Amino acid sequence: MATTDADLGSPGDLDEGEREAVEHLLYRLADDEFVLAERYTEWQVRAPTLESDLSLSNIAQDELGHARLWYDLLEDFGYSESDLVWERPPGEWRHATLSEVPFAEGDWADAVLRSYLYDVAEGIRLSALEESSYARIRDRVPKIRGEEGFHRDHAEGWLERLATDSGGLDRLQSALDRLFPHALALFAPTDPEIEDRIDDLGLRTASLSEMRGEWRSEVEPFLSELGLTVPDADRHTPHGRGGDHTGDWDDLHDDFTHTYRELGRTEARRIMVDPDEAES
C-alpha cells in the first residue's frame, strides 16, 4: 500500500502534512485503547467469579498501558497528558464507538465478545504498523503485541464455553447484533483524505478497507462456528472516528474527568518513568 519506502525520521523531521497524518493515526490508536479500558474497568468487583475479575482487570490495565504508550508519542509534538486526556473536549476524541458503548449490567457476553472483536482488529492493526515508516510507532509495536496474545486466548476461551449453553448463545447473539455495527466503526476514517495520506506515507502498510476485509474473514468463520449468525449490518452512525459519538460517551467523559475538574487540577501526576527511559 505504501507508495514510498522512505523513513519519515524523528518527530522534528515531519512536515505539517506528515505530522497531521501521524497525529490522526495516534489518536485512533490511543483513544480506542483508553476508552475501552475505561469500560473494562467497570467489571472490576463485578465480574462473575473472583478469577475472571482478576483476568479482565489485567486486560484493562494492559490496554491502558498501550494507550499510555501511544499518547506518549503525541507528547513528542508538545502536548501534555492534560491536553491529551484530561482537558480534551469530548468531541475531539477519535475512538470508535465500540470502545465507548456501555455494558448492560451483568452482560458478560458483551464483555468477552467485544474483547474478541476488538482484539482481532488490534492484532491486524498492529501487523500493519510493524513496518511503519515512522520509527517511533513501529518501535512500540512488539511490546504491545506481547500482551495481545493473552487477550485473544482469553476472549476465545470464554466465547467457546459460553456458546455451549443455549442461554449463553442467545446472549452472545444479542451482543453480536448490537456490537457488530460498532465494531465496523473500528475501520472508519477519521477524515478520508488524511487516512489516504496515512497510507501513502507508509505510516501503516494496510488500508482501512484492507484491514476490514481481513478482520471479517477472520471473525466471521469463528463466530459462525460457535453457532452465531453474523448480522448483515452497516457501520454504526455515528462511528466515533470523526469526533461524533453516542450520548453515552459524554457521560463517560464527564465521569472520568470528574476529579481532575473537582480539584481544579492543571496537570496529571506521573508515577512511572517516561516510556523512552523505561525501554533503555
Next chain:
Amino acid sequence: MDVETVTERAGPREFSPKDDMPEEYRKAATRMIQFHANSEIMGAYLERPFIRQAPSLDRKLAFSAKVQDEIGHGQLLYRAAESLGIKTREEMLRELEEGKGKFLNCFHYPMDSYVETPMIAFFVDGAAMRRQATLKSTSWEPYAHAMDKVCFEEGFHVKHGEDILRELMTGSRKEQEMTQEAFDEWWPRIIQFFGPTDEQSTHHGFAAEVGLKQMSNDQLRNAFLNAYIPKARKYGLEIPDYPRIEKRDDGTYEVREDDLDWDEFFKIAKNDYEPGVGQIDGRKAAQDAVEWVRDVLDDYEQTARGQPAAAD
C-alpha cells in the same frame, strides 16, 4: 484433636487441613478468615469508582491494580477459609450478598471524593497491614500462606495511598483543606478499626489461645498509632481533638473509648448501618446479574468436556 491439645500445640502454622481439628477451632478460624476475605471484597467495592475518577493515567493504573489485588486477596482468603471444611466459597460469597457476612467497619462508610481515598489506601490499609503481618504466624497454615502473598503485595497499596496523601497535602490550598476534612471524618473510624479494647472484645480469648490471633486489639492499635500519627503530622494533617489520645510514659497510647461512637460501631458490626447496607445490596445486584455466567460454567464443568480424566 481436642481443644486442650490444640491449645497446647498452638504455634505458628501448626495446623493444616490434614489435622483433625475440633469444630470449635474450625468455626472460629472460619469466622475470622471469612471476615477478612469479605473485607477485601468490600474494600475493593468502595475503591472501584476511583479507578475511573483518578486524575491521571498512572494513578488510574495504580487504582485498577490495587482493586485487582484486593480481589486476589479475597480469592486467597476464601480458599484458606474453605479449607476448614465449614463453608464453601460460594456459601461465603452468598452470605456476603445477603447481608449475613461481616466485614470491617471502615468499609461500611461511603467514599464520595478522591481526597478520601488515602484514608483507606494509606491509613486503613496501613492498619490492616499491621494486623496482617502478625497473621503470618497464625496457627492455621493455609491462612498463614495467604498472608505471605497478601503482605508481599500490600506494600504497594500503602505506598500508593501515602503518595496520594502527599500529593494532596502538597497541592493547592483547596486540596489540603478537603483532605483535612476527610481526615477529620475518617479518623475516629480508623481508630475503631482495631475494635474495642481487649476487655470488651468477645472473640479474642479463644482465637488467641488456639494461636489464630497473634496480637491483641490494644497492641495492634498501639503499633499503628506509633507509626501513623507521625506520618499524618509529617504531611501537615492535624490530628482531631476527639477521640482524645494520650501517650503514656511507656510510649503506648491510651484512646478514650468514650469519645468514640460505639453504638454506630456495633450497628455496623450487625450490618445495620445504612450506607453499608447500600454497599452490600449494590454488590449483590451486580453479582445477581452475572449469576447466569457461573451457572454456565458449572454446567460446563459437569459435562465430559470440562471433566478432567479420572485420576485413578
Next chain:
Amino acid sequence: MIWEVFRQEEAGDYHTHCGNVHAPDREMALLFAEIQHGRRKPTHSLWVAPKDEIGEVDEETANFGGTTDKSYRWAMTYQNIDAAAEEVADSEAEQAEADRRRRGD
C-alpha cells in the same frame, strides 16, 4: 502412570515439587514416594498428583507480568517515601527482590 511428588519439609512450609514416581494408583504412589523422596531429606508431608492432570503454561507461550511497563504495581515505584512501618519496608524489600529475579539480574 506417572505421579508428580511434592514435599513439605516442615509443618507450615509450602509443598514444593521434588520429583515423581511410577505407580499404578494413588495409594501405591504415596508408598513409593515415601521411600523415593522422603527417606533422607527432611519431610513433614508429601503430596502426589497424576502428571497428566497437571496443566502447564511457561515462558514460551506466556509473557508473565506483561511486556509493557507495569511499575505502578510495585512498591519501589513510589519513591521518596520512607516506609511507614516495618511491614511496609519488608513488603517493598520482597517486591524488589522478586523484580530483580524476574528481570534475571
